[in-house]
Amino acid sequence: MKRLGVLLAVAMVVSLATGPAGFGMPDTWIFVQLRLPRTLLAAIIGAGLGISGAAMQGVLRNGLADPGLLGISGCAALGSVIVYYWGISAYFAPALPLGGMAGAMLGAFALMHLAGRRPSVASLILGGLMLSSLAAALLSLALTLAPNPFALAEISLWLMGGLEDRSLLHVALAVPPILAGIAVLWRLAPGIDALALGEATAASLGFPAAKSLVLCGVGVALAVGPGCAVAGGIGFVGLMVPHLLRPFFGARPGALLAPSCLLGAGLVVCADVAARGLPLLVPTAAEPRLGVITALLGAPVLIAIARRGNL
């Protein structure tokens, strides 16, 4: 845990020192208005994704559970796109994270309905695949119908998220609900541990599976939705973080929640540093998307999980 905290702290310092203006301490204005919001958002969004992945894998007792892979992030992006491009969030800024949360909540409960309470790997993945394809299609449709001519070109920004040029307003909008979501998921730990012993045992211990599932859905919506609303979808973080931690923290699923929070935050901050650092090393027209970097990191982890058969 301590090492994870140090990793996160170091990553955040490097992140604050990296930007298009070069490596090192920029002037105070750039530091406060551009780099600070970016670093804080990367950390909180990563924390929300990490703990969501750990909680979903625990509650569903399925190592492939992840808000991105199963379409919950896509639904959150859809909700955000609807409130954003029709100008609702321009009048009432909190509508943006609320739209993300509403989309994520709908997605989470649609997934539970599709896959059932104790889904097999196949039914969970198929349900999630269907949900994420549907969300991407509806996202494209919403952007086609949006009244701003730039909207359709922005689909990739929502499917593969990024954090360039976010402001302190985005921090204020996203941080409180994500913290609330993390708190909800954090308290699930005993319920998740009980579920590992079987549903009947868990119920006798006072943790009925249905209640844990609903709390998990609500917590994930809060922890993931606002992040998608301000940054777009950032995939694979929730999937890979618990797998990377299991060798060090043991298989007790409840014990993975807190470290997943820290490693998720550290991972997204590092990926965002890589996204910003690449144009400093290789001359590129634009930075690579943060969602692209996390996918490049996460896809090999997914392949390794699949090859080990450790689902």
Next chain:
Amino acid sequence: MLAMLAANPLAAGGVVSLNLCTDQWLVRLAPDRIAALTPLARDPSISAVAAGAAQFPMVRPDAEAVLRLKPDLVLVGAWGGLTTAAVLRARGVRVERIDDPQNFAGITATIAHIAEILGRPAQGLAINAAMQAALPQLRDASRQQVRAVIWQARGLTAGPGSLGDSVLRAAGYHNIGTGGTMSLEALITAQPDLVVVDEQPRFPSLATDLLRNPALQRLAVVALPPAWLTCGGPDAARAVARIARQ
């Protein structure tokens, strides 16, 4: 050929425009000859004559739709519409390709050229005279040291040789834009004396929200209607007059 047409301004089939910039010329020079404009002409975020264009029929840049109107003349822009223009020409329709000029000398020549094609040389001269009157006379060479950038949606800048570059130079600024995109952090580090952005559209997009990031507060920012810098025409002179006054 041109002289013949000028001497015999026919109104039978009228003129169809297949390009946003030629739409605007047509509305300004010969509204009575319009058979159809593109749907873009009505969009106030990109067309400087949106209100005036609303009363005219619209046609998509599609050969079949245009042929049904039996126009005497079809105006196409410098870019795009190549296949449509080829089909129309093959069917014997007169098609004129109009350049999109990127500097004020070119704009003056284009106005005269298109006014001639439309048989309205007097209106062309009047628009040219009004435009010259609107352009500020720059005598203070020291302003050339004042650095400015046109920073548009997605952080795209106007590079050397572009219409935006001509507008900045006519207003007495040194353009630091390259024609590529410039990140917000790079913009703030470059510290230009003036940043020209698009006015806020009615509906948001991530591309245009960038121009309203609070980090811009400490730079001198002036917002112009994006339509003024879309086509090389009299509105570019309005843009010059607006920013030269700053």
